[in-house]
Amino acid sequence: MKDKIIIWENGSFFPFILCNSLKEYSNFDFYAVIDTTNRRKTFFENQQIIKFNKTWFYHDHIFPHKDEIDVNYLAEFEKKYGINLWVLAQNERLFNRQYNDYYKFSTSEILAILESECKLFEKILDEVKPDFFITIETALHHHHLFYLLCRTKGVKVLMLNQSKFGYKCIISQELHKLDFANTLSPKSPNRNFDELQKYLKSFDMLKQLIDHKNTFLSSKKEKIKAAIQFLLISNNTNIKTHYSYYGRNKIKVLIKEIIYSLKTKYRENFINKNFKRKIDDSVPFIYFTLHQEPERVTLIGAPYFTNQLETVRHILKSLPVGYKLLVKEHPTQSIRGWRSVSYYEQLLNLPNLDLMHPSVNSDELLKKSSLVVTVSGSSGLEAAFYGKPSVIFSDLGYSILPSVFRVKSLEELPQIIKTALQQKVDASYLDSYVELLDQNSFDFDWFGFITSYHNLFYYGGYLADVDIPLEKMEFFIKEHKSTFDRISQEYLKKIAQLKNNT
Incomplete structure (x- = not known):
């Protein structure tokens, strides 16, 4: 059969x-x-x-x-x-x-x-x-x-x-x-952190994402051709048959596209003027990476932690005295037209927080941080390559690493952060996971x-x-x-x- x-x-x-x-x-x-x-x-x-x-x-x-x-x-x-x-x-x-x-x-x-x-x-x-x-x-x-x-x-x-x-x-x-x-067992003999970092850089996820960002929705010629197709040739029947197209008549789409383009430029100017480009490590810091939004990684992957602004506030409340929080905007958020200026202003107004420009080198942030926190991203795994523990808010494959701590209840967050800060990353476990993933x-x-x-x-x-x-x-x-x-x-x-x- x-x-x-x-x-x-x-x-x-x-x-x-x-x-x-x-x-x-x-x-x-x-x-x-x-x-x-x-x-x-x-x-x-x-x-x-x-x-x-x-x-x-x-x-x-x-x-x-x-x-x-x-x-x-x-x-x-x-x-x-x-x-x-x-x-x-x-x-x-x-x-x-x-x-x-x-x-x-x-x-x-x-x-x-x-x-x-x-x-x-x-x-x-x-x-x-x-x-x-x-x-x-x-x-x-x-x-x-x-x-x-x-x-x-x-x-x-x-x-x-x-x-x-x-x-x-x-x-x-x-x-x-x-x-x-x-389960995961330590590998012996194992690669050291320098060797593991070389492996990580040879399959650079961020580079792949940025390359995609720079080529996706980037052709003005194709944009004009698409506009002609949609406005002059297409009969736009989906608006009647597909609930995903409800409300998307041609005039409304055209107006919103113009407004979206203007908003994107305005938001980018705000980012360039107000976000920090230099890492201030005079005070130990915990590094939090914003996810692109909207995106499956939070909407489905972490359904109870979709409000990243609130998550940042919860992390700030949970920090031990003597630490600050560095938050970095995701470089590919530009595909979504960046976030609203009011969203960024709320982050900028939070005490004990530095809001980092999306162009800031992620490797340097990982190296200089004491702990990495992510809702559901790969930065929690990347942290281990730099000998840094991490805290995550969803069930991810790399959570089998001993240096990764998952938050299931917000009430646990302060103690989890304190525990994670004391955790030493064992390269032998990381190498074992890398080998498993490679296989x-x-x-x-x-x-x-x-x-x-x-x-x-x-x-x-x-x-x-x-x-x-x-x-x-x-x-x-x-x-x-x-x-x-x-x-x-x-x-x-x-x-x-x-x-x-x-």
Whole structure:
């Protein structure tokens, strides 16, 4: 009997192209949930590259304007699967007015969407009974809901996610966590901190992110072409059929884009004038890294710590006397137009805090700090390479390191910080974790891949609702064939591993 694979395809084309490679090496039945815009939908309806046994177009099954909500069904769903629906909904950027000012969703609309999704996803999984679910990192609530339901129903997940080292990826059932790696033993002999830092720099995650920032949404020519497409050619039917497009009429989008551009420049000028560029280490400091926002790393990864301003305040309240807090803006926040000036002003007005410019060297901050605190980022791991302990607010793979302390309750934070400050980092444990991560990862520039498909299909990332010509897709598949042939072997190895550990 052939294994059944179901994929979630949302426009990255990674799962789609991966299936094309997998079919060359093994025999699977393929199914697909496709979250796509109306113009892209035509490609998936007509393509013959992958012969899916069945496909479901997500937005065809979602009904936000129901007269009555089956609250009893939703309550039973939560009880049956242990999934908290309001956690997903409250942290959905589309439902949050902080991030989406095009449309205000009512409670009944959100519940109607959740009801439609739950019934659809249950029906799909009960009908297909898939063995494996292939997906990239979940980012929006409905994608993550389908993932959680797969996990609950025993479907083995093959999630591609960025390793904590640059230009490398892993395949795992949980984001950023290695499967079957719950404990860590010290390595002997082991590399020292200097040798480990050289390894870290050879796979520089920050460099990869900055390279992506400098190439994504960077072409003025593509921006103009996208604007012409959207304003003059597109009929913009998504505004009626996709709740994610509600309120986005052409005039409103144009006006908001102009305002957004002006705000971004104003905010950048404020940053340049008011943020510190020199590290003052005359007083011992604890280093906190802001996350890009909105982003999955907090909205899904740390759902109860999404307000980073409040988190900073809690850290300040928890500092031992004799320490101050240095907070650094994330360099890639520029992609989101930076944060509001009022947000920055609130940080600047907090006592015992230095707000650092995004251009300040992160390595120097790590070296000179006494402790690193992050909600859910890689800086907590990077701290260990410089012999510094860290405090995190979410369940991350590297939390198995003895020098990493997780906060589950804010009341614990003052004592956790005091304990962490006394912790010595053992290079032998770090080397063991690095080796473990290296053994389970493979070379793949995920952010480079993102840039490549946005440049070819999406006008450099400026327009999502586009036609996908078959010849363009065939060219893209051919261009990336050797990469996907190699990656497909990693997936086949992972499938075998999960089968052997059932």
